[in-house]
Amino acid sequence: MPSPRSFTLSDMMGLVAATALGFALERWRDTPPQGNQTLSVGIGHWLHLFEIGWPSCFAVALALVLIPLRWRKPRPSVSRILRQPGTVASLATVGSMIACLVTTRIGETITKAANQPTPSKVVFGNSWYWSKAVGGISMSVTGVWIALALGGRWSPERSWLDRTGRALGIYWLLVYFMNLFWGVIELWLPYK
Secondary structure, three states, X not given: OOOOOOOOHHHHHHHHHHHHHHHHHHHHHOOOOOOXXXXXXXXXXXXXHHHHOHHHHHHHHHHHHHHHHHOOOOOOOHHHHOOOHHHHHHHHHHHHHHHHHHHHHHHHHHHHHOOOOOXXXXXXXXXXXXXXXXXXXXXXXXXXXXXXXXXXXXXXXXXXXXXXXXXXXXHHHHHHHHHHHHHHHHHHOOOO
8 A cells, every 4th residue: 555645735734724714614603692692501501512612613624624635646546535534524524514504595495485584593693504504514424434334444544634534523423422412411410
């Protein structure tokens, strides 16, 4: 197997661009709530922050940058790339986000056609859109990784690109399991 592509200056520039995009997404997403809403500080708040807060902005930005970096030459064949869990996690992140945004826009169009108000969008602003956009990412990454493993296609590469993508996938797996078990976790903690 040929040696993986080494870390280059253009890769560093891509990571800087991902950081800048993460900050831009966080600034766009972070709109203050309107009205008489109270913000909780219990475990539910922290789990919610982990899923749709500033870490998710940087995770999505990193996925958006890792995809074009992975397709730069020298690279392995397409079939080998699509067996790498890091690349597949990045593709699942972006694909799921696009699908969630499209279905959200379709839902808004149907709601407007039926003359129904959309109170959530009015109350939460950009954070409402962001929560809809990243809502299904953790399940899609979990699903594609299970499919890779069960299909015998799990073939990680010893490169910084695949390892970074796997770290991204592990982040979304943690989000998935934290959401799955947050009710149980909240019962064990001394504060609410």
